[in-house]
Amino acid sequence: MIKKLIELKHEFNSLTPEIFIANCQMPSKQDIEQGNPKLAEYIAKDFSRYDNIYIQFKVYWTIFWSGMPKETSEYILDNTSLEDFTLNYCEHPHKLITIRYNGDIVACCYDTTNSYVLGNIHTSSIEEIWNNKRYRIL
Secondary structure: OHHHHHHHHHHOOOOOOOOEEEEEEOOOHHHHHOOOOOOOHHHHHHOOOOOOOOOEEEEEEOOEEOOOOOOOOOOOEEOOOHHHOOOOOOOHHHHOOEEOOOOEEEOOOOOOOOOOEEEEOOOOOHHHHHOOHHHHHO
């Protein structure tokens, strides 16, 4: 699906929409000490034929939030309680679409466990998902 969108962008010689492929990696404490993550080779190879005008890559460490279903003894956790957060507004659900590896669309790029799936690009159009009840509740 991403490749089809890139091809359409190329065909129309358009600078929009901006397409970012994010490679979120789950670091160990040792990984973080070694510096910033590198783009996974399979992603670089799979998208190597596309010009950077049409696609950009983001590579960063995933934050392990409290309650994530993962053995965490090797990882750095953010144990901040909800009471300690200042609640505010996030514009991402209204301006960006986060499509996970399996086609699920989630409201937040930090939703690494797909806890609030808005739809799936393989079964619905972006327009249908954007206008569905789950998206409107946001």
